[in-house]
Amino acid sequence: MDSSTIRERFLAFFAERDHHQVPSSSLVANDPTLLLTNAGMNQFKPYFLGEQSPPFARAMSVQKCARTPDIDEVGKTARHLTFFEMLGNFSFGDYYKREACAWAWELVTEGFGIDVERLWITVFQTDDEAAEIWADEVGVARGRIVRRGKADNFWSMGVAGPCGPCSELFVDLGPGYGDASEEGPAGNEDRYVEIWNLVFMQNDCDAAIEPVADLPKKNIDTGAGVERLASVLQGVPTIYETDTIGGLITEAERLTGVRYGTDDRTDMALRILADHGRFITFLIADGVLPSNEGRGYVLRRVMRRAIRHARMLGRNEPVLGGLIDATDALMGGFYNEVRDKKDFIHDVAEREEGRFDETLRQGLSLLEREITTNKAAGSNTLPGDVAFKLHDTFGFPVDLTREIAAESQLELDETSFASLMEEQRTRARAARQPGPLAGGLHDAVATVTDQQGPTEFVGHEHLSTTGRVVALAAGADGVMVATEGDEVDVVLDRTSFYAEGGGQVGDRGVLRGPDGIAEVLETRRLLPGVTGHRVKVTAGEIAVGDEIEVTVDRAWRTGAERAHTATHILHWILRDRLGDHARQAGSLVEPGRLRFDFNHFDALSDAQIDDISTELQQRVLVDDHVRAFETTFDFAKSIGAMAIFGEKYGDFVRVVEVGEYSKELCGGTHVPHTARIGVVAVTSEGSVGANLRRVEALVGEEGLAYLKRKASALDRVAWMLKAAPDEVAEKLERLLATQKEMQRSLAAVEQRSAESDATRLADEAVDVSGTRLVVARRDAGVDALRALAQSLKAKLGSAVVVLGTAQEGRANLVAAVTKDLVERGISARDLLRPGAEMLGGGAGGKPELSISGGRSAERLDEALGAVGQAARAALAS
Secondary structure, three states: OOHHHHHHHHHHHHHOOOOEEOOOOOOOOOOOOOOOOOOOOHHHHHHHHOOOOOOOOEEEEEEEEEOOOOHHHEOOEOOOOOEEEEEEEEEEOOOOHHHHHHHHHHHHHHHOOOOHHHEEEEEEOOOHHHHHHHHHHHOOOHHHEEEEOHHHHEEOOOOOEEEEEEEEEEEEOOHHHOOOOOOHHHOOOOOEEEEEEEEEEEEEEOOOOOEEEEEEEEEEEEEEEHHHHHHHHOOOOOHHHOHHHHHHHHHHHHHHOOOOOOOHHHHHHHHHHHHHHHHHHHHHHOOOOOOOOHHHHHHHHHHHHHHHHHHHOOOOOOOHHHHHHHHHHHHOOOOHHHHHOHHHHHHHHHHHHHHHHHHHHHHHHHHHHHHHHHHHOOOOEEOHHHHHHHHHHHOOOHHHHHHHHHHOOOEEOHHHHHHHHHHHHHHHHHHOOOOOOOOOOOHHHHHHHHHHOOOEEOOOOOOEEEEEEEEEEEOOEEEOEEEOOOEEEEEEOEEOOOOOEOOEOOOOEEEEOOOEEEEEEEEEEEEOOEEEEEEEEEEEEEEOOOEEEEEEOHHHHHHHHHHHHHHHHHHHHHHHHHOOOOOEEEEEEEOOEEEEEEEOOOOOOHHHHHHHHHHHHHHHHOOOEEEEEEEEHHHHHHOOOEOOOOOOOOOEEEEEEEOOOEEEEOOOOOOOEHHHHOOEEEEEEEEEEOOEEEEEEEEHHHHHHHHHHHHHHHHHHHHHHOOOHHHHHHHHHHHHHHHHHHHHHHHHHHHHHHHHHHHHHHHHOEEEOOEEEEEEEOOOOHHHHHHHHHHHHHHHOOEEEEEEEEEOOEEEEEEEEOHHHHHOOOOHHHHHHHHHHHHOOOEEEOOOEEEEEEOOHHHHHHHHHHHHHHHHHHHHO
C-alpha cells in the first residue's frame, strides 16, 4: 500500500464519519510559540483553547510537519526525519474517547488490514476510562494494554498550551527486530513501533507541561505518521525504504553515483540528502527563504548540511535541484504548492547552493586545519573562536561545525563560542539607536486599568471625542495631577488616538481638560488593550477624573493613512510581480513616508523597480474604494485575506480591502479612496538582511515635494549642459565618453613619462659595493612613487631604490629592495626607519617594499639623505 493510498483511505474513512477535510496548513505556523508546524493540531489550537469557535465539530487532515531539534541525528538513525506527514482526525467538543478508540481500531485492522495479533495499546497510567474502553468495548486483550507514565503517554506541544493523556497503537514487527516482551512496547521499542497516537485533549498546560486548567471542552486530536504506517504496510525495515523517501534515496544515488546499502557512512549521507531534500522543498514552497535568523536559519542550516554531504560523496555539481524534482514527482500531486512553485523553489535553492560552495571550500579548509592542529596537540576540544570565525566569516551554522568536529572526536568549546556571540550581539545592540521606551508600564496603570477595562477606541470613525482620565503616569509612578511643563502618560477610558501598531506610528494631537491643555507627543499601547497618550502639559493642569476633549491632528493622521493604504497596495504588487513568497516582514508607516520589508532572494532590477513604481501610481489614481469591515477569522481566511504570521487573532478580525485585489487583516487607519493618497514616489530598494529586501517611498505632499526636487535638479543639470531636460542623459553620456577617452590619453602620456623618468633615474644610479642605489625626490602621489620604485627595481637588477615626495603639507618615503638583497638581510622597512622618524611617522610594509609618511614635509630632503646614508652602510657591510 503506497503512501498515496494510505492518505486516500484515511480521508475516505473519516469522511464517512462526517469529518470535514481541512487542507494542510503552512509549515510556517501562525503561532508565535512555534517556529514551524510540528503537529496536525497546530492549526486547530485556537479551537481547543476556546479562542475561536470552530466552523465544524469534526475535522480530518493530512498535515505536513517539520521537527528540527534533532537535525544532527537525521541520517545517523533510521527513524529521525526533519519533514514528515501526519494523518489526523479531530473532535472539537463532539465525540471523545469511545469513538476515537473504536474508529482507530477499525481503520487499522479493517482499512489497513493489520493483523490484530500484532497490535498493542498503551494508555496513561491513571487513565482507567481509556483502558476499559479498549478492553470492554473495542475488544483488545487486556494483556496487550500497557499503562505508561507521563513521558510516554501524556501529550503536549512541548510548550504551554493544550495537552492531555494519550493512547497509542503499536505494531509488533516480529522476531527480526528483537525478542518479544510481555510488556510489549515498554519492553522493546525496536520491535514494537508506534503507528498512531490518540490524544484526549482536555487540559491547558504551563511551560513546565503541567496541567493548570481544564479546556473549555473535551477534544480529540490524533496523529498517525504516514511514513511510519508506510513502513509497516509495505513490509520494509525502516521509513527510508518506503515508496516516498525510498524514491528520494534512489534520486540521491543517481546524483552521487553511490549505492545505498554498501557502507554505513555513505548510507548516512544518502539518508540526509533524501530527508533534507523534502524539507527544503516544502519549506521554500511555504515562503521561507534562507537567512541567518529563525526559520530562515533552520532552512539554511539544513541546505548547507545536505550540500556538504553531497560534496563528501563526490558530487561537486548542484544537487538540490534533483532532490526538488524528485520531491515534486513523488508528492506534488497531493501538495499542489510544490508543483505550482517548483521554478521558484529551484531558483532559491540554486542560489543558496552556489553561494555556499565557495565558503564551504574555504570554511572546511580552515576547520580541517584546526581539527588537525588540535588533535596533534592532544586536545579533544575545538576552540570556540574557530566556530565563531566560521560562523561570522564563512556563514557556517555552528551546528554544522559541531557535527564535523564530532566526526573527528572533538567537542566544541560551547562556553567560549557563546561568549563571543554575546559580545557580537552586545556590539550590535550598542550600534543601534535606542527606540522609544514604553513608559508608564507600572503597577499604578495596571491596577487602574484592571478596574476600568480596556481603552475604547473610536478613532476609525471619529477624530475627536471625549474621554475621562483614568490614570496618569510620570515615569514609573502613578500621579493624580500633571501641571504645566510635565511630561506624563495619560490613560483615558475612550480615545480617538490610534496607538502605534501594525507598523503605523501613533497619532498626535491635543487633549483639552477643564483646567488645562496637553500636547500629545505620541500614542502607544502601554498594556494589552490600554492606550497611553504621551503628553506635555502646555497650560494649566490635567488630573485623574477630568473629562477631556480629545482631538487628533488631522494632517498627521491623513499623512499616515495615505502611507498605510499605499503600503497595502505595494504589498499586493510585490506578491503579484515576484511571487507569493514576497510577504511582509516588517513595515513603518508614518505621515508622508513608508518603509516596507519583504522576503525576496535577489535585488530588484531597474526595470522591475520602474514597473512596480508605475503600477503603484496607476492603482492609486484608479481611485478604488477602500473598505474596512469586521468579520469572523474563518470567513476572512475563506475570502483570501492575508494574515501576518505570528499575530494572534480572535474570533473576529478587521479586514481592509483595497479595490477587488488587496485583502489584509489590519487594525490601522486608511484613506477611503486610493486617489486620496495622491503621489507615491519609490525612493529606494535594497537589502537589509539575508533574503530580506526593503522598499522606501514618499507619499502625498512629501512625495510631490520629492518629485519637484528631482525635477528642479534635472532642470539645473540641463541648464549646465545647455540641453533640454529630455536630452540630458544622451548629452551626459557623450561627455562621459569624451572624459573617459581623455583619461585614457592622459594615462598613456603619464605612462610614457614614467617610463622615461625611470630610464633617466636608472642611468643616474650610483654603484655601492657592486649594487645600484637610487635616491631621488619626485613630485608625485604615493601610488605613482610605488610604481616608479618597482619599475626601477626591474631595470636595475640588484638595487636599492629610495624615493620621496611632499604634497599638501605631508611627506612620504618609498623604499624598494631587490630579492637578492633581502636574502642578505637588507630590509626596506629598516632602511626607511631613520627618515620616517624625521618626518614624524613610522615605516610599514614588507622587506621588499616599504612606505612611510609624516607631517614634517619641510624635512623631506634631510630624511632622504638619512635613508640614503643607511642604504650605503647596509650595502657596504
